[in-house]
Amino acid sequence: MEVIEQVSALRAIVAALRCGGKRIGFVPTMGALHEGHLQLLRASARENDITICSVFVNPTQFNNASDYKLYPRTLEQDTRLLQTVGCDYLFAPSAEEIYPQQSVLQFSFGALEAVMEGEHRPGHFNGVATVVSKLFHIVQPHRAYFGQKDLQQVAIVRQLVQGLSFDLELVCFPTVREADGLAMSSRNKRLSEAQRQLAPQLYLALQTAAANLHQKPINAIKSEVAQQLQQEEEIKLEYFEIVDSLTLQPLQDVSGHDEVALCIAAFVGEVRLIDNLLVNLKEI
Numbered sequence: 149m150e151v152i153e154q155v156s157a158l159r160a161i162v163a164a165l166r167c168g169g170k171r172i173g174f175v176p177t178m179g180a181l182h183e184g185h186l187q188l189l190r191a192s193a194r195e196n197d198i199t200i201c202s203v204f205v206n207p208t209q210f211n212n213a214s215d216y217k218l219y220p221r222t223l224e225q226d227t228r229l230l231q232t233v234g235c236d237y238l239f240a241p242s243a244e245e246i247y248p249q250q251s252v253l254q255f256s257f258g259a260l261e262a263v264m265e266g267e268h269r270p271g272h273f274n275g276v277a278t279v280v281s282k283l284f285h286i287v288q289p290h291r292a293y294f295g296q297k298d299l300q301q302v303a304i305v306r307q308l309v310q311g312l313s314f315d316l317e318l319v320c321f322p323t324v325r326e327a328d329g330l331a332m333s334s335r336n337k338r339l340s341e342a343q344r345q346l347a348p349q350l351y352l353a354l355q356t357a358a359a360n361l362h363q364k365p366i367n368a369i370k371s372e373v374a375q376q377l378q379q380e381e382e383i384k385l386e387y388f389e390i391v392d393s394l395t396l397q398p399l400q401d402v403s404g405h406d407e408v409a410l411c412i413a414a415f416v417g418e419v420r421l422i423d424n425l426l427v428n429l430k431e432i
Contacts, residue, residue, distance in 0.1 A: 149231050151238045155246070155286055158200075158239050162288050169198040175291030176280065180220040180334030181229050184324035188343040190320065193234030200287050201230055202239040204426070208251060210369045211274030215420070216390045239287070245306050246282060257307055260396060264411055266385055273304050280305055284314050292316055297323040297331050299409060299424045303396055322384055323423070325351070331423045338399040343417045353377055353388070354410050354425040361402055361427060366390050377414060386413040387422070393426055402429060 152158045165172060170354035173192030177185050192199040203226055206316075210216035223240060230238055249257040253275040260266070266273055284292065294302045302320050309318055325334045330344075339347060353373045360369050373388045389398050402408055411424040 149227075151227065151237050151240060152237075153241055153245065155241065157284055158237070161237065162200075162286070164200065165198055166288060169327060172196060172287065172289045173199045174283070174287045175199070175201045175235075176283050176292070176294075177201060177203055177226075178205045178219065179226050179335065180337055181221050181226045182324075182332045182334065182336075184295050184297065184321075185320055186229065186233050186241065186331040187324055188295060188319075189230065189233040189235055192291065196291060198236045199234055200237045200239060201235050202241075202283055203242055204239075204243075204246060204279070204283075206275060206279040207243055207245075208247070208278055209272050211269050211271050214351050215388045218338065220334055222337075225296065246279065251278050252316070255308070257304055260300070260303055260307060263300075263391070263396060263398060264387055264389055266411070268413065270400060273301075276301055276304060277308050284309075288392075289316050291319055292337065293319045293321065295321055295323060296426070297333065299411065299426075300396055303394075312320070330356075331421070333421060335419050335421060338419045339416060343382060343419065346382055347416050347421060349377060349380060349383060350412050350416075350421060350423050351425075353405055354423060357388070357390070357410050358425055358427045358432065359388075361408070361429065362432060366400060366402065373412075382417050384389060384415040386415065388412045406430060 173196030175188045175192055189199060189201060203223060205219050207216055227238060235417055249318055255274050257273060261273045328348040330348045353376050357369050357373055374385055377383045377385045389411050391398050391409050391411060393409045407428050409424055409426050413422045
């Protein structure tokens with residue numbers, strides 16, 4: 149595996165690969181890799197001739213300076229892991245390499261960015277769209293791989309791909325979980341031992357809510373989730389929504405919908421975690 153830090157160097161490599169007819173798979177990450185990332189990388193290695201992974205903690209998508217500063221950075225460990233899953237190139241640029249000038253681009257995703265993560269993290273999706281656009285232009289992949297845990301981000305990237313006519317296939321894989329149900333996340337590394345024991349309560353709340361979708365009104369389910377999590381002093385619920393699985397717009401009633409998404413965000417101590425559950429209403 150070759151490690152590349154300069155945009156110009158990666159562009160030259162990509163140009164030669166595409167000229168040679170190679171199909172490129174791309175997994176964009178912010179590092180602190182875990183099994184969820186590795187699942188995407190293995191899939192890319194199976195389905196493409198070449199796999200490129202980026203590790204870049206993108207400053208423009210953080211609306212909290214301390215969150216950006218504290219985000220785990222484990223490049224040496226990440227490099228070792230990438231060598232075990234068939235990654236051919238690691239792109240690990242500096243912030244100055246990606247943003248030689250301050251970005252003034254503004255993206256608008258309409259109703260999609262007005263709810264949940266968009267509502268609670270102003271500017272977040274503009275930063276996501278900016279860096280993903282840059283990376284897609286640099287890497288020019290045939291396929292790009294994302295995880296379902298960041299469900300709203302996937303929807304944003306899908307709209308970005310369609311809106312800007314990126315010539316690539318977007319591949320989304322289900323969330324990978326720990327044995328106790330906690331969604332794997334780079335942020336989990338910041339949890340204390342006691343907080344790590346509490347964190348699976350988010351997934352438990354999603355499961356309980358899903359089981360009640362046919363029995364109780366949405367408002368009642370949302371109230372019960374809030375009450376359930378309020379029992380733990382270290383957990384501060386930011387939002388819990390039941391939304392259309394495609395538009396991600398909040399629902400007042402699940403009737404008439406085949407599939408919905410249950411989405412949650414909460415602080416466990418000072419660590420913000422998100423999770424979601426896709427529910428086929430015909431199967432429950």
